[in-house]
Amino acid sequence: MPVLAAYIGYSGVSVALEKQDGSFIFQRFPYSYSGELFSSVCDENVFYTQVLECVAKENKMKLADFDVLMTGFVNFPLPDLNIKLMADVKDLLSKHEENFPVLVDESVVMTKDLVLSQVPINFLTNNEFFANVSIYPQLITRDYNDQVSLDGLIVDKVKKAGINLTSQKPVVFTGDRFARRDYETVFKYSLALDLFNNPGYYYVKIDKNNAILLAQLIKEYNPAIEVDTSQAIENVGTFALAPGDTEVLISTALDTGQFFEIKKDSVFALPLDNSTSTKLSVKNKLIGNLEGGVVGGTLGLLFDTRVERTQLISDIKIMNAFMREIEEAVRGI
Amino acid sequence: MLAPIIRKIVENKTVMVERYLPNKGNLFVQKGDRLEPFQKLGDCMHSLNTVYFPKDFEPVKFLREKVYFQKGNLLGKVGAKKIPADENGYMSFDESTGEYFFEEMPVKYTLLSGLWGEVSDVVPESSVLIKTTVTEVDLVACTNTFSFGELVVFPNPTEILEKFYLESFVKTTEGKIVYVGHYADMDTIRKAHDLKISAIVAGSADPAGFSFAKSVNMGLGVLSGFGKLETPDHIYKLFNSVAYRHVFFHGDLGVLRIPMSGDSEENTVVKKKKAPFKVIKKVTKGQKVQVLQKPHFGKMGVIDRVSVSSIFVRFDNELGPVEIDLPNFYIIE
Numbered sequence: 281m282p283v284l285a286a287y288i289g290y291s292g293v294s295v296a297l298e299k300q301d302g303s304f305i306f307q308r309f310p311y312s313y314s315g316e317l318f319s320s321v322c323d324e325n326v327f328y329t330q331v332l333e334c335v336a337k338e339n340k341m342k343l344a345d346f347d348v349l350m351t352g353f354v355n356f357p358l359p360d361l362n363i364k365l366m367a368d369v370k371d372l373l374s375k376h377e378e379n380f381p382v383l384v385d386e387s388v389v390m391t392k393d394l395v396l397s398q399v400p401i402n403f404l405t406n407n408e409f410f411a412n413v414s415i416y417p418q419l420i421t422r423d424y425n426d427q428v429s430l431d432g433l434i435v436d437k438v439k440k441a442g443i444n445l446t447s448q449k450p451v452v453f454t455g456d457r458f459a460r461r462d463y464e465t466v467f468k469y470s471l472a473l474d475l476f477n478n479p480g481y482y483y484v485k486i487d488k489n490n491a492i493l494l495a496q497l498i499k500e501y502n503p504a505i506e507v508d509t510s511q512a513i514e515n516v517g518t519f520a521l522a523p524g525d526t527e528v529l530i531s532t533a534l535d536t537g538q539f540f541e542i543k544k545d546s547v548f549a550l551p552l553d554n555s556t557s558t559k560l561s562v563k564n565k566l567i568g569n570l571e572g573g574v575v576g577g578t579l580g581l582l583f584d585t586r587v588e589r590t591q592l593i594s595d596i597k598i599m600n601a602f603m604r605e606i607e608e609a610v611r612g613i
Numbered sequence: 614m615l616a617p618i619i620r621k622i623v624e625n626k627t628v629m630v631e632r633y634l635p636n637k638g639n640l641f642v643q644k645g646d647r648l649e650p651f652q653k654l655g656d657c658m659h660s661l662n663t664v665y666f667p668k669d670f671e672p673v674k675f676l677r678e679k680v681y682f683q684k685g686n687l688l689g690k691v692g693a694k695k696i697p698a699d700e701n702g703y704m705s706f707d708e709s710t711g712e713y714f715f716e717e718m719p720v721k722y723t724l725l726s727g728l729w730g731e732v733s734d735v736v737p738e739s740s741v742l743i744k745t746t747v748t749e750v751d752l753v754a755c756t757n758t759f760s761f762g763e764l765v766v767f768p769n770p771t772e773i774l775e776k777f778y779l780e781s782f783v784k785t786t787e788g789k790i791v792y793v794g795h796y797a798d799m800d801t802i803r804k805a806h807d808l809k810i811s812a813i814v815a816g817s818a819d820p821a822g823f824s825f826a827k828s829v830n831m832g833l834g835v836l837s838g839f840g841k842l843e844t845p846d847h848i849y850k851l852f853n854s855v856a857y858r859h860v861f862f863h864g865d866l867g868v869l870r871i872p873m874s875g876d877s878e879e880n881t882v883v884k885k886k887k888a889p890f891k892v893i894k895k896v897t898k899g900q901k902v903q904v905l906q907k908p909h910f911g912k913m914g915v916i917d918r919v920s921v922s923s924i925f926v927r928f929d930n931e932l933g934p935v936e937i938d939l940p941n942f943y944i945i946e
Contacts, residue, residue: 309615316867318892320866322892327893330891333893334893401824405824408820411754412839419940420941422907463938
């Protein structure tokens with residue numbers, strides 16, 4: 281039987297659906313169950329059963345034709361769904377070995393080692409948008425200030441807990457915050473950048489549909505099934521955090537090299553794709569001399585020389601420059 | 614494109630309602646009796662007001678048994694402040710708390726049915742369980758309290774008018790459930806609390822005011838969300854049609870229950886709609902939606918056309934359709 285794997289998130293449902301040829305398609309239903317809205321009509325069981333039935337129907341299939349696998353933040357059991365495997369989100373993150381996954385949504389930040397879920401009560405009472413998000417969890421905003429406060433809550437949570445994201449493996453940001461469609465795509469990149477604190481190089485990916493969790497869930501069910509997640513996971517590029525004035529020399533096998541200086545307190549993106557490895561030498565007072573090979577991605581090579589790591593999108597001046605950089609970097613590839 | 618359906622009003626729901634006497638008394642109905650809203654269920658003797666005095670209260674004389682005081686007579690002192698009896702009544706000593714208290718002269722309390730229905734069970738001298746039909750109005754956010762009383766409906770006024778209406782109803786709002794208009798700000802909520810209104814309902818509320826209502830255990834329900842949002846028109850029309858009816862505010866369930874007559878026109882319309890609830894639907898032109906995107910947050914409109922990741926909605930007062938992103942809307946039925 282083909283497999284349908286679902287992740288129930290804070291603001292939506294991500295689904296990996298096996299086609300007849302054995303390949304998988306990733307789809308997202310951008311709404312989740314809200315007790316405030318639906319409790320007088322149905323419970324989570326009825327809601328999510330209907331969601332998965334509709335998703336299957338949209339693909340001209342029947343839900344009964346699938347082995348249903350499930351993970352996420354939901355009140356199990358869901359008796360109307362004949363679930364073959366249910367798995368804990370943290371277990372799936374822990375078992376994923378290829379990358380270092382960081383799950384982020386409006387209320388939780390989770391890695392293999394930690395779970396942060398605190399939302400200050402005064403944030404709820406003083407922020408109209410967030411108060412509405414607690415009723416309508418799927419909301420996306422076109423208001424810049426709302427986005428600043430929403431992402432600020434996530435960044436603050438990580439900083440106040442004193443968490444430093446460091447890993448030798450590529451860091452992949454997953455969860456509904458990164459699966460959700462933003463009014464400006466750049467907000468996802470700025471949030472990812474803000475979640476790092478320690479100077480160094482990080483290869484960053486963004487999971488646009490919780491594919492890491494879904495693929496791991498399918499692997500748990502049947503290790504023989506291969507799931508290609510490349511369509512759902514974006515290779516963003518290398519983030520180089522070098523606080524203060526920085527001198528950079530980059531060279532590839534094809535050219536003689538390029539030297540440039542980056543002033544402190546700026547964010548600079550250099551277009552670079554991920555097909556070739558580039559040699560990078562960085563000279564910086566704080567981190568000393570660093571040499572190594574890096575690969576690019578959608579944003580290429582991103583230098584962040586900010587000394588004070590405040591929230592990027594709350595600083596209009598740097599953010600404007602960052603948005604221009606990203607536009608040029610994406611166009612440059 | 615798929616989206617959930619929300620039902621702001623659920624009609625023709627059969628529920629059990631318990632009506633009880635505040636003290637033991639006489640009940641005049643039996644199991645199986647048909648009831649009308651103004652039918653007497655029972656009566657008992659009940660003191661309308663009981664005041665507990667602080668520990669440092671010194672009575673005019675030491676007493677351990679019920680002593681009768683006439684209105685205006687001195688009860689005792691708190692420090693230098695003399696405390697007279699506000700009404701005729703009895704002062705007693707509560708052994709369990711070690712406090713004196715004064716209760717007004719008990720008067721005859723008559724318990725009315727307040728709804729149409731059938732007596733399902735009777736607890737002798739205490740309460741009556743009634744099987745009845747109600748219309749439920751969904752409250753997207755509400756404090757976790759239960760209250761019941763006459764529904765007073767204000768027009769959808771401006772802020773200045775809101776206070777004027779509350780002031781005008783000073784002597785008549787106690788213990789009632791009041792619809793205060795589109796928006797309940799902090800002042801209105803405080804005023805409602807001062808006036809001993811048992812619950813207020815509004816289109817939207819100030820989040821800080823909502824926290825206040827929660828802290829003082831006052832009933833507050835909102836219909837659209839937080840911020841200055843409008844009450845959906847069809848709900849306002851329903852409230853107007855049932856003004857002064859006895860209604861039930863269920864904060865725990867997030868609904869306002871309005872009893873409906875069993876045989877009137879109110880019910881015949883609804884009996885056709887008894888099919889199982891569908892909660893997810895394909896988005897199509899002509900559907901009624903509630904929009905959750907500024908500056909139209911909370912408003913109802915009709916879908917003019919559907920694009921890949923957004924819809925175009927026509928509102929009553931707008932010239933052309935407005936683009937609304939998926940998932941910032943719900944289908945309304």
